[in-house]
Amino acid sequence: xxxxxxxxxxxxxKIILDAENEIMEISGRSxxxxxxxxxxxxxxxxxxxxxxxxxxTIFNFKLTYFNTASSKLLLDILMKLEEMHxxxxxxxxxxxxxxxxxDMEEAGEEYADIVDVPFEQVSYSP
Amino acid sequence: xxxxKDIKGFLxxxxxxxxTMKAHEITLVYEGExxxxxxxxxxxxxxxxxxxxxEAGSVQRKVFHVMVECLxxxxxxxxxxxSDDYLFSGRGIFLVSKxxxxxxxxxxxxxENDRIEELTEMLETINRMDKDELKQLxxxxxxEGRLSEKGGAGLxxxxxxxxxxxxxxxxxxxxxxxxSFFLLTSTISREEL
Numbered sequence: 001x002x003x004x005x006x007x008x009x010x011x012x013x014k015i016i017l018d019a020e021n022e023i024m025e026i027s028g029r030s031x032x033x034x035x036x037x038x039x040x041x042x043x044x045x046x047x048x049x050x051x052x053x054x055x056x057t058i059f060n061f062k063l064t065y066f067n068t069a070s071s072k073l074l075l076d077i078l079m080k081l082e083e084m085h086x087x088x089x090x091x092x093x094x095x096x097x098x099x100x101x102x103d104m105e106e107a108g109e110e111y112a113d114i115v116d117v118p119f120e121q122v123s124y125s126p
Numbered sequence: 127x128x129x130x131k132d133i134k135g136f137l138x139x140x141x142x143x144x145x146t147m148k149a150h151e152i153t154l155v156y157e158g159e160x161x162x163x164x165x166x167x168x169x170x171x172x173x174x175x176x177x178x179x180x181e182a183g184s185v186q187r188k189v190f191h192v193m194v195e196c197l198x199x200x201x202x203x204x205x206x207x208x209s210d211d212y213l214f215s216g217r218g219i220f221l222v223s224k225x226x227x228x229x230x231x232x233x234x235x236x237x238e239n240d241r242i243e244e245l246t247e248m249l250e251t252i253n254r255m256d257k258d259e260l261k262q263l264x265x266x267x268x269x270e271g272r273l274s275e276k277g278g279a280g281l282x283x284x285x286x287x288x289x290x291x292x293x294x295x296x297x298x299x300x301x302x303x304x305x306s307f308f309l310l311t312s313t314i315s316r317e318e319l
């Protein structure tokens with residue numbers, strides 16, 4: 001299946017969706033001008049991937065900032081992964097946050113509360 | 127301005143304006159159309175100023191959050207007007223001030239009077255809520271709220287109160303029988319929490 005690689009900019013995150021090499025990652029900053037349009041390819045890719053996923057799916061979020069409009073779209077992505085988990089697929093979310101950023105850590109905790117999918121919090125030194 | 131006297135008067139006004147800005151510790155002021163480009167420019171300018179001043183990381187992040195949400199509120203909602211009037215076309219005023227103990231971010235934009243009640247109710251509800259209630263409301267809105275046509279998720283005000291821990295100060299000033307100017311100020315403590 002097609003690989004998605006989007007370079008990060010000052011207002012959009014870096015995105016890698018590579019099923020073959022088992023890399024799925026959204027990292028950086030997210031405050032796109034049009035959030036729905038920006039994340040549409042990601043959701044479409046996940047829909048296609050969900051039809052025939054790898055044995056194990058590890059999806060990494062390593063965001064340093066996201067605005068409220070992005071938070072809704074991130075939830076849509078997580079819900080898609082939850083759906084895969086409900087369909088008996090092995091899915092793990094890794095939520096990376098800078099060790100000194102409590103808000104980003106808390107954001108991860110909140111998502112973990114909302115979606116029913118294995119969720120791992122990983123702190124890193126920025 | 128076709129006479130020297132007018133020019134002198136104008137330049138004096140500029141100086142008064144400059145002094146007023148200094149007195150209110152205003153570091154950034156803008157009036158005009160608020161676009162995504164403007165949002166990016168102002169946030170990165172403020173960010174580099176804060177970095178230069180060695181502002182704590184958590185304070186920098188909070189100011190960034192509040193600025194983005196405030197600017198996007200205006201760019202998404204101010205354009206609800208279809209009028210040609212300069213007040214009603216995605217325009218607004220945006221101010222950042224830096225005091226000894228806190229930053230404040232202020233926005234002002236024209237709104238139709240029939241939105242006052244809804245806005246007041248929303249802001250009062252958010253102001254009354256404690257940390258945990260805000261968290262629950264944010265989660266609920268994220269799950270149930272639909273992205274409006276312009277991409278707003280109705281989450282901005284909640285996020286500002288959560289990030290700053292301070293009440294949102296607001297004021298409506300009448301422009302005409304149908305419209306008012308909506309002012310909103312958020313303050314961010316410079317003390318590291």
